[in-house]
Amino acid sequence: MSWFDESRLDDERALTGIDLRLRTLAESGARVRREAGDADEAIAQVVARSEDQARPRAVIAAGPDSRLLRAVLEPWCPVPFVAWPGQALPGWAGSLDLVVVLAPDGGDAGTASAVAEAVRRGCQVVVACPSSSIVADHAAGRWTTQLPTTTGDQLATAVVMLNYLHQIGLGPSAPPEEVAESLDAVATACSPHRDLAVNPAKMLAIALADANPLVWGGSVLAARAARRVAESVRRSSGRTALAGDAEHLLPVIEATRPRDVFDDPFSDDGGELRPMLLVLDDGADDPVLRQHRSRLLGAADERGVRVEHLTAETGCEVARYASLMLSGTYAAEYLRLGLVEV
Known part of the structure; x- marks a missing residue:
């Protein structure tokens, strides 16, 4: 009692x-600023590369943290958006699609499996995770970009990804400083x-x-x-x-x-x-x-x-x-x- x-x-x-x-x-707030600052260079590189690429057929948010991205993006994204929290990808996902992954601690084996499958299928992959993690290890590939994270904060990691998606015209504005x-x-x-x-x-x-x-x-x-x-x-x-x-x-x-x-x-x-x-x-x-x-x-x-x-x-x-x-x-x-x- x-x-x-x-x-x-x-x-x-x-x-x-x-x-x-x-x-x-x-x-x-400090964690959001830190993650956004650390990822600025990587985001600039992937945004520059995307200028020479066609808009993806669909955006797939993979991993257990995909529901937060869905809550923000689903009413806004100009292409079909799918949140896929399981350990695999939809059967139709392929080289025309963008797979985005939030992995704040980078240690989830199911998320690592989904990332590895996306790489194997030739999807464009953008993953926010610590550089030294099993998710990062499985993300290595020609069409993969890693947005480095260090704090393990789910919200800060999501803000980094949303900042990237806004810059390529696939998401609403979510300024990290705001x-x-x-x-x-x-x-x-x-x-x-x-x-x-x-x-x-x-x-x-x-x-x-x-x-x-x-x-x-x-x-x-x-x-x-x-x-x-x-x-x-x-x-x-x-x-x-x-x-x-x-x-x-x-x-x-x-x-x-x-x-x-x-x-x-x-x-x-x-x-x-x-x-x-x-x-x-x-x-x-x-x-x-x-x-x-x-x-x-x-x-x-x-x-x-x-x-x-x-x-x-x-x-x-x-x-x-x-x-x-x-x-x-x-x-x-x-x-x-x-x-x-x-």
């Missing part, structure tokens, strides 16, 4: 215990040195302390950020945290017992963890999204379910995604800090 001690969120001694994790979060600045802004706002009265992550942690969060993001990228935030909450607290589309979350909200102001908070029934709706808003707006948001908020109001918001409305869509994900991760770490076993 655990209870939440919010005084720990401003306790310097307690904060020292999670200093390494908070420092890792605070360095997110993404890094967005991450820096979150790190400043959520710093452990800012007390909970003005710290959005600490305030969200307090809201999460007595709830089972339902995390919703309306756009494709906000929905992906919602899944990552829910994962962070589960890891930090061991509690239920569900991310999903509106049709998945609505039944949970509608099944919630209406709040009774006369409940005894110390009784077994009155002290249960109630759902809390956490809305991730990246500024996307369309009629379907508005309808889903209205249904969720209406159901939450009817059942007395608390609603919290995380917003990111400036910068490119990748910068907004990064901001939402990092804000939620900070809140999860403060939640971990405040929970005390009894």
Whole structure:
């Protein structure tokens, strides 16, 4: 059994215990800048070479991290785009196609196998991975370009690849500096040195302390950020945290017992963890999204379910995604800090 001690969120001694994790979060922007700077020369070379080549028939994102590229590229890419997270490639993939691979640590054997198959089939291959890794070893080939990475950071590695795809006209603009600045802004706002009265992550942690969060993001990228935030909450607290589309979350909200102001908070029934709706808003707006948001908020109001918001409305869509994900991760770490076993 655990209870939440919010005084720990401003306790310097307690904060020292999670200093390494908070420092890792605070360095997110620096990792994006480092990866982008290290890959600049390699990107310039592959972009120059692509000027003499025809536009690929299709783009295939291979490996387990391909879903992030799909979330960004699928609505934008001017040629067919396929995310292929397995250990092989689609049977039709060949020399007319571009295969892009994110391998932040370079040690996944399945990703190495997919890269080797792409090389064998004569595909144009661009892989972001550490230079000394099994993925890099399997990527050697005439039509292969390696974008060197060193930090093992999934987001930073994705930004490097998206920067390359934008420069060859196959992806939207995702300037690394813009993404890094967005991450820096979150790190400043959520710093452990800012007390909970003005710290959005600490305030969200307090809201999460007595709830089972339902995390919703309306756009494709906000929905992906919602899944990552829910994962962070589960890891930090061991509690239920569900991310999903509106049709998945609505039944949970509608099944919630209406709040009774006369409940005894110390009784077994009155002290249960109630759902809390956490809305991730990246500024996307369309009629379907508005309808889903209205249904969720209406159901939450009817059942007395608390609603919290995380917003990111400036910068490119990748910068907004990064901001939402990092804000939620900070809140999860403060939640971990405040929970005390009894």
